[in-house]
Amino acid sequence: MTWLDTIILSIVEGVTEFLPISSTGHMIITDAIMNHGKTPTESEREFARLFEVCIQLGAILSVVTLYWRKFFDIKRLDLYFKLIVAVFPALAFGFLFSKKIDELLESPATVAVALLLGGIVLLFVDNLFSAKNRIENDGELSYKKGFMIGMWQVLAMIPGTSRSAATIIGGMQQGLTRRFAAEFSFFLAVPTMMAATGYKLLKATKEHPELLKDKDNLAMLGVGNIIAFVVALVAIKTFIGFLQKNSLRAFGVYRIVAAIIIFGLMYAGYIKG
Incomplete structure (x- = not known):
């Protein structure tokens, strides 16, 4: 990776992590475009x-x-207890199917299909659930509903689905208002992503210890986290403000357009499916 790669990927992560458009999908596609014509080493x-x-x-x-x-x-x-209950399904499925998930992370075609299907759902999700949704804070959220939202989060293990989209749709399906569904999605991201990060670091320490001994790699990780932090701050505040006045339909349209572009890039041979 170059420093330009580091900056671009960190900005993409910060912008897309909490929006219902799939940060993992965007990272895979961004990485595929940046590495077009290159043959990176295994390291x-x-x-x-x-x-x-x-x-x-x-x-x-x-x-x-x-x-x-x-x-x-x-x-x-x-x-905290509701978040523990909600995060359990993702931890269990992640542990059982980690190898299969890693294989899917290599597939732009999977990303495109998931973006397309998720985009279609987002076009209609407000009409399906918004009118009867009344749960506005975590005090009104039951453990059962929290667990069901956690089950929706499992879908996000398919790259391109979007953890944010899955949990927001799941939250609205369980009766949460659009705004609180988004906020609970943010809260649930904390234990979910901490677990994923910790597992990945532990795995790297055992299987590829040289990666974390390289000073340039450590510097890139540090700078990448700072950039992602700052950009995500802006993205979250902007997203919540947007949801107060608008539906999720715009994100559905974006996902569909993004999927079409990816299919086009695959057809043109610019990225491999």
Whole structure:
């Protein structure tokens, strides 16, 4: 990876992590375009995978920073327990199917299909659920509903689905308002992405210890997290403001257009499916 790659991928992560458009999908496609015509070594490929997961830590910290009053309020301990219940399905499925997930992470075709199908759902999700949704805060959210949202999050293991999209749609299906569904999606991202980052670092330490001994690699990880943190702060605040006045339909249209572009790039041979 070059420093330009580091900056571009970090910005993409910060912008897309909490929007319902799939950060993983955008990272895969961005990486495929940047590496067009190149043949990265196995070490470079492994570090790219590690980087794309680990810079999520910066995005996580943006959520904790923006919602620190809720995260550090000892009177709201039930929120922590609800998040533990909600994150359990993703941890279980991730542990059982980690190898298959890694294989899917190499497939732009999977990303394109998931973007397209998710985009179609987002076109209609507000009409399906918004009118009868009344749950506006975590105090009104039951453990059962939290667990069901966690089951929706499992779908995000398919690259291109979007963890944010899956949990927002799941939240709205469980009766959460559009705004609170987005906020709970942000909260749920913290334990989910911390677990994913920790697992990836542990795996890299055992299988590719040389990656974390390289000073340039460590510098890129540090800078990448800082960029992702700053960009994600802006993205979250902008997204919440947008949802107060608009539906999710615009993101559905974006996903469909993005999927068509990816299919076009694959057809033209610019990226491999």
